[in-house]
Amino acid sequence: MISLKESKRSALVSLWFMFLTFPIMVIKVDAIEKTIIWRWENMFYVGFGSFILSIFGRIFFERQKNRREKQLSEKIQQHNLIQILLREPKYLYPLAAAFFLFALTFPHLFSTYQINVMTTALMYVVLGLGLNIVVGVAGLLDLGYVAFYAVGAYSYALLNFHFGMTFWMVLPLGALLAALFGVLLGFPVLRLRGDYLAIVTLAFGEIIRLVMENWNAFSQGPSGISNIPRPGLLGFDLTLNQAITYLYYLMIVMVLITIFVVNRLQNSRLGRAWIALREDEIACQAMGIDKTKTKLTAFALGATWAGLVGVIFAAKTTFINPASFTFLESAIILAIVVLGGMGSILGVILGAIILILLPEYLRALSDYRMLAFGAIMVSMMVFRPQGLISNVRRHYQYRPQKGEQE
């Protein structure tokens, strides 16, 4: 991949660096002994390091150039293995059945701790799918998504605390409230795009958190709300283990519902309008799409899922405080969407599982967690900006209508 000429260039680069850094890296004056210490080994490190980096840089640019050329010459849509698997019912159904069976038997095969971890991962799947509507499909970079999650969680905590409302009563209410907040955020940012939108939504997320932290009378401030009841099951008394298993199945159902709804939304008149809005706002409006309505529905329908999961989160942990709703949370959900593949449902599911489960099981490396996280994100951006699974547009079949020749 790297020719002799390229390596020679890299060698030259490293020589040049060794020369440049010679005075500071190699020569050291010992003022007390009045001697000069020659640290030749440093020169070797600089030379070797810059050579390797330069080679990597060259490989990278070479690859990028190749990729660009390939894209230009290649007119057909690429189909990778996963997409072929997904399109063929022959593979898809057994695969889906196997997954479903695994998901059903999971609580019986693994410990309570594992079930808890998996429930969390499933919650992030729903969160990712929700944010995917806003960021992946409609192309609105929302960095304050956690705000809606907080709205859901606090809805349950507060409504239960003050009015004794149960989980099942608040679940739809929390979703509705979150959707309302989605519209509330949507209005002021209608005219904003890209970076500006990102900044305002980030601020929105922080505002919600800060309000919760400081408005003691309303939200009990940083100390949070505790003793939130777990979801009930037809009035049965559940033991802790049973409650955990119950929550797990609840999340499985939630995930299935989310996939179903989000998939239908994406392949509808509204979903197409979202994508058109992402692709070209001006053309989208000129073709008769109401920008305001389309953007607001994207914000509202994205926020709904965060509200739902928020209620479940409060019920799962039985205690919430503002520390659970920091910007980092938004960042992780966004990372799930980006890593998985913007606009791709399967990609987002995979992204959530990887980003939430891997750190749990790599606790040994917990000190380097953020480092690994950053490294993964950067390398994804460089090598696979479309995400793990890129979104493929649906193929519509044209059927000539009756009494009409083809």
Place this chain on the structure above:
Amino acid sequence: MSTPILQVKNLGMRFGGIKALDDLDLDVNSGEIVALIGPNGAGKTTFFNCVTGIYNPTQGDVVLTPPGTPAIRLNGLKPNQVAEKGMARTFQNIRLFQKMTVLENVMIGRHCRTNSFILGAILRNTATRQEEQETIHKSYKILQKMGLEKHANDLASNLSYGAQRRLEIGRALATEPFLLLLDEPAAGMNPQETQELIKLINLLQREGQSILLIEHDMKLVMELSHRIFVMDYGRRIAMGTPEEIRNNPVVIKAYLGESADA
């Protein structure tokens, strides 16, 4: 032939100090092909933007009269409302939805003629399914007319340049406009593609489609238009049949510059 469907009076548009449009009058009659020509920077695209609601003109009136309905003043309406009223456009610098398929691009044009919303999308009830099927059907028919049906499921970005221009026309047609605005439809096309475009526009005209087009290709303009408006520095400098415009000294001067008569 002589019922006016678009009447523009004293249209003016300022960008800070520049008067991009200055007291411009223009009208299009039903069934007519009208061309708007002028040197680069004359303000033709700005005119389209003002008429379709992308810019809000600083002065003047834009009045649209859809067949069989009272006249509507378009000033201040949003682009999507203008499209709904029945005036659709293409863009000089192609603005397709690159990551959508060719068919989906046209389906977007059907948006303002369909109604299914959130609940319809989730429940996929009979009405929604029928509407969706009709959208696909009508869009496919338009692709056939544009000669693009072979590419229906390709991404729009994978089309050739000429095909992308035709797709833009198809997408605009999907909104069922009674007045179609084309901004330099032949730009960047080779002679053969231009010839096909002329055929296409002729076909649309025979079907009763009124068209207002901006074009630099004089052969196309002379061959297709019933009337031509010429503008320069934001002002209308001439109007007439292709024959009249061809021999108009003011037009020749605007195109060739002052040195022409020296």
